[in-house]
Amino acid sequence: MKNDNHDENRIKRRDFLRDGFRTLSALGLGGVAGLLVSKSRSKNTVWQIDPHICVQCERCATYCVLNPSAVKCVHAYDVCGYCELCGGYHQPDAQELDTAAENQLCPTGAIKRTYIEDPFYEYTIDEETCIGCAKCVKGCNAFGNGSLYLQVRHDRCLNCNECAIAKVCPSGAFRRVPADSPYILKGKQGSL
Amino acid sequence: MSGKRSTFSNRIGISYVSKSDMRKPSSPGKGLISRKPLIKIRRVFRRTVLVYVILISGFAATMTSFAQDRFPKPEFETDYQQPLTTTPEPRSQAWEYVDVFLLVTALSLASYFALKTRSRRSLFILMIFSLAYFGFIRRGCVCSVGATQNIALALADSSYLLPVAVVAFFIFPLIFTLFFGRTFCAAVCPLGAVQDIISYKKTKLPAWLSQVLGLLPYLYLGLAVLFAASGSAFIICQYDPFVSIFRLSGNFTLILISGVFLVMSVFVARPYCRFLCPYGVLLGWMSRLSRRHVTITPDDCVQCRLCEDVCPVDAILKPTPEKAPETRAQGTRRLAIMLILLPAMIIAGGWAVSRLDGILSRVHPRVRLAEQILKEDAGIVRETTVESRTYRSQGKTVEDLIQEAMTIRKDYQKGGWYLGGFLGLVFFGKLYGLSVRRKRTDYVPDRSSCLSCGRCFLYCPKERVRLKNKTEGR
Numbered sequence: 001m002k003n004d005n006h007d008e009n010r011i012k013r014r015d016f017l018r019d020g021f022r023t024l025s026a027l028g029l030g031g032v033a034g035l036l037v038s039k040s041r042s043k044n045t046v047w048q049i050d051p052h053i054c055v056q057c058e059r060c061a062t063y064c065v066l067n068p069s070a071v072k073c074v075h076a077y078d079v080c081g082y083c084e085l086c087g088g089y090h091q092p093d094a095q096e097l098d099t100a101a102e103n104q105l106c107p108t109g110a111i112k113r114t115y116i117e118d119p120f121y122e123y124t125i126d127e128e129t130c131i132g133c134a135k136c137v138k139g140c141n142a143f144g145n146g147s148l149y150l151q152v153r154h155d156r157c158l159n160c161n162e163c164a165i166a167k168v169c170p171s172g173a174f175r176r177v178p179a180d181s182p183y184i185l186k187g188k189q190g191s192l
Numbered sequence: 193m194s195g196k197r198s199t200f201s202n203r204i205g206i207s208y209v210s211k212s213d214m215r216k217p218s219s220p221g222k223g224l225i226s227r228k229p230l231i232k233i234r235r236v237f238r239r240t241v242l243v244y245v246i247l248i249s250g251f252a253a254t255m256t257s258f259a260q261d262r263f264p265k266p267e268f269e270t271d272y273q274q275p276l277t278t279t280p281e282p283r284s285q286a287w288e289y290v291d292v293f294l295l296v297t298a299l300s301l302a303s304y305f306a307l308k309t310r311s312r313r314s315l316f317i318l319m320i321f322s323l324a325y326f327g328f329i330r331r332g333c334v335c336s337v338g339a340t341q342n343i344a345l346a347l348a349d350s351s352y353l354l355p356v357a358v359v360a361f362f363i364f365p366l367i368f369t370l371f372f373g374r375t376f377c378a379a380v381c382p383l384g385a386v387q388d389i390i391s392y393k394k395t396k397l398p399a400w401l402s403q404v405l406g407l408l409p410y411l412y413l414g415l416a417v418l419f420a421a422s423g424s425a426f427i428i429c430q431y432d433p434f435v436s437i438f439r440l441s442g443n444f445t446l447i448l449i450s451g452v453f454l455v456m457s458v459f460v461a462r463p464y465c466r467f468l469c470p471y472g473v474l475l476g477w478m479s480r481l482s483r484r485h486v487t488i489t490p491d492d493c494v495q496c497r498l499c500e501d502v503c504p505v506d507a508i509l510k511p512t513p514e515k516a517p518e519t520r521a522q523g524t525r526r527l528a529i530m531l532i533l534l535p536a537m538i539i540a541g542g543w544a545v546s547r548l549d550g551i552l553s554r555v556h557p558r559v560r561l562a563e564q565i566l567k568e569d570a571g572i573v574r575e576t577t578v579e580s581r582t583y584r585s586q587g588k589t590v591e592d593l594i595q596e597a598m599t600i601r602k603d604y605q606k607g608g609w610y611l612g613g614f615l616g617l618v619f620f621g622k623l624y625g626l627s628v629r630r631k632r633t634d635y636v637p638d639r640s641s642c643l644s645c646g647r648c649f650l651y652c653p654k655e656r657v658r659l660k661n662k663t664e665g666r
Contacts (some may be wrong), residue, residue, distance in 0.1 A: 003312065022483060039464060081263025082263075154281060155281075162341075187277075
């Protein structure tokens with residue numbers, strides 16, 4: 001009889017302990033949640049490349065979880081110098097400044113040029129073909145105004161929790177930016 | 193017009209200086225100005241341009257900015273309008289709230305199906321929905337498992353921007369588990385859903401093996417929190433088992449991990465959930481304290497042990513055989529051993545792991561970079577890396593980097609004490625759990641490891657009778 005009573009008490013004690021710990025855990029979780037929410041921001045963040053820090057290491061082309069990469073070359077047209085030998089379009093030792101593949105720098109031929117007037121061409125990037133290798137960016141920075149640069153394209157980017165490119169970016173050019181201003185642009189558009 | 197021409201020659205000059213001076217100008221290409229009259233100008237320009245390029249590159253290196261406006265915008269004679277750079281918008285913020293709403297709905301439904309309607313079929317349908325939405329549509333990111341790292345980083349680094357949706361994904365499953373058990377694992381987590389759907393055969397692992405493997409999640413959680421809080425890496429995301437399936441792309445490591453876990457899941461139920469999932473540790477703690485929990489049957493157990501056979505994760509505890517209670521002397525001795533063991537294990541663990549700061553801190557990219565640069569300077573390695581070249585070109589000193597690496601290493605020493613202490617505590621908890629024999633008269637689910645998958649419901653004869661009566665009663 002005494003033993004039964006003891007067992008009953010034991011179970012009650014266990015329930016009591018569980019209730020107590022549960023209340024404590026709930027309070028703890030609530031506290032942590034409150035702290036985190038007060039620290040966090042309601043706006044989501046997305047990954048972006050700061051073109052002023054990027055060193056064109058070519059890793060964006062290969063490390064993205066997407067194939068082809070969500071990083072693409074973009075063109076700040078108002079920065080472009082409309083060079084005759086476009087450092088981003090032509091090989092530095094191009095024999096002819098024409099559209100022949102052997103004279104082009106882009107490994108996939110993703111840069112299209114359209115004739116404006118003699119001797120100017122407008123250069124646009126075909127994002128379907130661009131792989132984000134930054135070869136043209138390097139050329140444009142070396143010889144031109146640096147109007148070609150890399151950006152994470154948010155119609156493609158999956159916004160991974162840990163960006164696989166950011167992890168290997170040698171210059172620290174990758175960072176999270178608020179989703180309502182998701183690009184770090186060059187030229188007038190960037191300073192707006 | 194002449195001013196315009198000289199700029200062109202300048203441009204051509206730059207491009208040719210950069211390559212070879214030897215080449216004879218070839219026949220003029222389409223749209224190219226005849227080069228013959230320019231050859232002289234080019235010669236004159238060559239040297240000055242070379243100086244110019246060197247100056248620019250030097251300037252670029254020190255200022256780490258680009259020499260923009262090297263060439264001004266030409267004056268177009270046609271009415272050419274410069275287009276704008278396109279900026280496709282990211283996924284709308286509203287979708288974040290949809291995600292959180294669907295998460296809470298799925299958690300509520302899973303708890304309702306597991307505890308109230310007790311229907312494995314409903315849970316299965318919900319599981320397929322979760323797999324489709326949180327897995328394939330949301331591409332598995334952000335998930336509650338990975339959110340643990342964001343929380344750890346946000347608590348350690350106040351400058352880290354933590355989106356509210358991530359907090360919600362971390363907190364809500366824990367709160368639901370505190371009240372209803374691990375219903376999140378049952379039908380909401382997409383990682384669990386993949387494994388559960390393809391689970392075909394249940395291989396019963398020997399008890400010692402599942403006990404030992406069961407310690408891995410604690411280690412994984414500890415390391416993940418340490419690496420995340422120190423800003424080194426998000427290892428849970430790096431080695432996510434199924435994210436490459438959700439995205440239908442991934443690097444070799446990720447695809448290999450996915451393949452291994454998929455094959456394993458067919459024969460051993462939910463290997464990731466049981467033997468690796470770090471979030472499962474937290475859910476397990478909450479589930480132990482849960483207010484309500486899945487029962488095999490609300491009726492009395494007839495001890496047929498059919499449920500034990502069907503449980504895929506070996507989470508059903510057997511009734512304990514009758515045994516004489518331990519004497520007072522035995523109890524005192526056990527208590528004394530435990531009281532000595534507890535602090536001893538925590539301190540030993542902390543000391544041991546804090547000694548591993550050298551190895552562990554190498555996960556941080558800055559520490560690896562500092563080592564590389566020191567090796568380069570000492571002449572141990574010849575090859576420079578992209579990282580070291582970039583660091584040197586950014587015009588920062590090696591001393592700064594070493595200082596930074598040493599600070600990180602100190603953080604790891606401190607973090608090592610926490611991690612080791614935690615692991616010591618976990619080992620102690622395991623030992624204590626093994627030494628205590630709770631009295632059980634029926635088959636009951638183990639609250640911490642039961643995933644509320646509902647497979648046992650229909651295997652229980654009492655439950656079958658109860659369901660039959662219920663439908664006939666209607």
